[in-house]
Structures are given as C-alpha cells and as structure tokens.
Amino acid sequence: MTAPVLTPITQALNAGVLTRQELKALMVRSDVPALKHLALWIMLVLSTGSLIHLTYGSVWMWAAMFLHGVVLVHHFSLQHECCHYTVFRTRWLNDLVGNICAIIIMLPNRHFRYEHCDHHTYTQLKGDDPELIELPRSLGGYLWYLSSLPYWRSKFTELGRHTFGHLSKEEERFIPKEERQTIFWEARLMLVAYVAIGGFCIATHWWGPVIYWWGPVLLGEPVMRFIRMTEHVGKPNVRDMTENTRTNYVTRPMRFLAWNMNYHAEHHYAASVPFHALPALHEKLKGHVAVESRGYIGAHIDILAQLFGRKHRCDATKGN
Template sequence: MIKEINNKEVNLKVQDIVPRKILNKMMKRSNTSALLFLCIHLTYLAVTGYGLYLAIDTSWWLMMSIIYGLGIVHLFSPQHEFSHRTAFKNRWVNDFFGWTFGLIIALPPVFFRWEHTDHHSYTQDIEKDPELIPTPSSFLTYLWYITSVPYWMGFFKSFIPHLLAIIPEKEAVFIPDTERWKVIWEARFMLILYSTIAYLSLYYNSTIAVEYWLLPRLIAEPLMRMVRYTEHAGCPLNNNILENTRTTLVSAPYRWLAWNMPYHAEHHMAPSLPFHALPELHEHVKDKLVGTANGFIHAHLDIIRAIPVNKI
C-alpha cells in the first residue's frame, strides 16, 4: 500500500500505550540474555566458518562465503544493541563488545552511537534523520541501494574527513565538541589496524583475512542492506511511532541472528528497552502498529509499491 507523506506532528509516546510499570519491568537488562544471544551468534560464525573452510577451493565457496558472511554482517545487530548500552548490565562490557564488533564490520562505534542517537531523535525527518534511507524514487534506485555501493560511498564520505580531523557540517549537529576527538582517533585507529592486517597478510602471504573477513563482509553486505531497507523505507515521513517504522515478522532463528531487531517499531518506541524484551513489547503494541510486514518479501513489496508508479 502506498502511504501518503504525512508531516502531522504526533507526540505519542510508548507510555501512552503501555503502562509505565510494565515498561519498567521490561527495561531490566539481562546479562544472561546477552550472553545467550552472543553464544548463538558466535556458534553460527564458528559452524559456518568451518563450512567455509571445507568449501575453500570448491564450487561451494561462494555460497558458504555468503552464508558465513551473513553472520559477519549481522554483527551489526549486537553492535547496535551495544551502542544503546542495553545488552549487558555493565556499561564497559557493552562498550568493549561494541568496539570489537564495530572493528570487525568497519562501523566506527563512537561515530555510529552519535549518529544513531540522532536517527532516533529525528526518525523519518527528511532533513534531520542522518540514517534516513529514502523510499526509492525508481526501481533502479531500489536495486542501486541494495548493491551496497551507496552505503560504502557514504562510509568513506564520512571516514576520510575524520582521518583528516574534519567533522563535516552535517555531522557537527550531532557529535558534541567533547566527543569529536574520539571520532577522529577511532577512524585513525581503524586505518592503522586495517593497514596492519593488510601488511601482515602480504608479509606472510596469507589469505585468511581476505577469505574469512573481508570478502564475506563485502559479499553479504547487500543482504544487510535488504534488511536495513525494511526498517523505515516506504513508511510515512512523520514522527508517529506507530507508523514511521516497520516491524517485520520473521522466523525465530533469524530473530536470534538479528537480536530481535526486526521488531523495529518496538525498538523505536522504546530505545532504552533491551533487545530481549522487544517480543514482549510487541505483544502489547501489535494491534496498534501500522504497516507490520509478514516477512521480508512482504516488507520489500511494501517498499516497491511505494515507488512512484511511473518509475517502476
């Protein structure tokens, strides 16, 4: 269904839908849940990584790289949760894993945290949301986004200035003065780290980093783009928490890999709510949500239907 752009201000809050007492109980952080999901994710990587090892030099290599890469790119899910500091009870544990996974997927953790906060503040605000993925203007634009080329272009457009100690004007609105040195030095640290890995790979004539990290990371990114597309694209450009974000109902194994992030509308309703409580919040709000998709195909059909008819 094509949704009309609606800029009407709706100051609805999750407390207007779910009693605060219930929210408070759901808000409790759980090391057990975080460790469980972490174990599931690392097990996925270990098993598919072993599969990739067996498939190297066979015709199964590409398929296993994609399957294993799916686990690599989905490290974004816990990294995102760590950036909210809602996974573990302890802040430094969240920050430690946030840093680790950020380095693996090349997502600068400090920069992402500030950018993402603004995304939550200005969700679907076409001028202010720094992570806004626009509804595609044509089917080609839709496919172009999925290639991940725009994503990597955006990455370097931000990363290179940071290396040069430049905070672009559009980022200066959400990165406080006191945090800018961290953004600059994390970019430099990442460059040093990746350069060292490249140097060591060449020195030892090793393909390990390429086969088990770089290629799977790059090959699977389009899958992550397809997932990220479903979170907001095609949803109304307003601040109504029931409309501007899409929850996609998916199978349990995928929810585990994505740390419940397909419950995305629920996450935006209550960013302080830990990932493990999102299914419970869904039960409280599901009847009020607009545009919940029954699976990724449904979600993508929603996005494609939102493309202006003469551009399909």
C-alpha cells in the same frame, strides 16, 4: 493550537494495555540473556566460518562465504544494541562488544552512537535524520542501493575524512565539539588496524582475513542493506512513530541474527527496553504497532509498489 502527538507508549498506557510497572519490568537489563545469546552467536560464526574451510577450493566456497558474510554483517544488530547500552547490564561490556563489532563491519562505534541518537530523535524527518534512507526514485536506484556500493563509498569516505580530522556539515550538527577528537582518533586507530592486517597478509601471503572476513562481509552486505530498508523506507516522513517505522514478522533464525531488531517499531517506541524483552513488549503493544506480517519480503513488496506507483503517477502527470 495543534494537540501534541502522543507516543505509542503513552497511548498504550492511557488505554490500559500496558502498565507503568510492566514497562519498568521490561526495561530491566541483565547480562545473562545477552551472554547466552552471544555464546550461541560465536558458535554460529565459527560454524559458518568452518563451512568455508570445508569447501575451500570448490565452487561451493562462494556460497559458504556468502552465508558466513550474512552472519558477519549482522554484527550491526549487536553493535546497534550495544550503542543503546541494552545488550548487557554491565556498561563496559557494551562498549567492548560494540567496538569489536565496529572493527568487523567498519562502523566506528563512538561515531555511530552519536549518529544513531539523532536518528531516534528525528526518525524519518528529511534534513534531520542522518540515517534516513529515501524511497528510491527508480528500479535502478533501488538495485543500486541494494548493491551496497553507495554504502561502502560512504563508509570509506567517512573513514578518510575523520582520519584527516574533518567532519561533514551534517556530522557537525550531531557530534559534540568535545567529542570530535575522539571521533578522529577512533577512525585513525581503525585505519591503522586495517592497514596492519592488510600489510601482514601481503608480507606473509596468508589471505585468511580476506577469505574468512573481508570477502564475506562484502558478499553479505547487500543482505544487510535489504534488511535496513525494511525498517523505515516507504514509510511517511512524519514525526508520528506509529506511521514512520515498521515491525517485521520474521522466522526465529532471522530474529536470532537480528537480536530481535525486527521488532523495530517497538524499539523506537521504547529504546531502553533490552533486545530480549522486545517480543514481550510487542505482545503488549499489538494494535499500536505498524506490522508487516509478510516480513522482509512483504516490506520490499510494499516499497516496490510505492516506487512503481510514484513512477506511474509522474508519467501520468507528464502526459497531462
């Protein structure tokens, strides 16, 4: 019989580098760190939005929209933490903020929560992980994914499917039957909101939502695709968490935007640890974590090396 794979947390506990009391302390949730972070977050969103206003009508407006978009698409990081109920100690605050983020980036919150639960259960396992991003088969496939066009096609298709009361075969696996009507109404309400805002823009000739919201999100989403690839892409399709997930060392501003989700391996090891305690958990788990010291760029260097290496191996095989 094959011995069970020990989780990194269990390994750390067994090795004495982390005690159960320390882990329990790290798992304590609090509204205070999140409210402080959120206050700075709102100030940042207003600041980057103001740059669009200040550069309106000039060529620099596109740069401002892109910068604002990079901040807006990072609402994914905040929503992700809210779906784990680890941002705030107060449960309804997680739901409220998570649903606001959902509207901003068109990611229905209840659906995402169920999908993400299966991602944690079946991380990197083909056919089971609903968020699995495959290692691209070519440079064209790599760039196609980074363009975010496949992502938006998937999101619009998903929204339309749910609006008409349908689930994909994959969704039927992870969404409980008793929750399916909630998923459908979530999509319908989101679509109604978007149509109402769009209709208002057309009727009044006021394009604020396009300039300060939808346009920037479209411009910024490739950056989020770039970051999402660094979490698991190129890692083995195995159950062992020490092998299937990366932690990326990034600058403090990027850590702020990511709500510390660059410590992604630690998050998978102990998903109940709040965002503000992940750096401390990382310090405890050094030596038990797959770290990319070169950050997001380094992760992509690794991904591209694997991509071209695989292509080279395939070409060599054909030559034989």
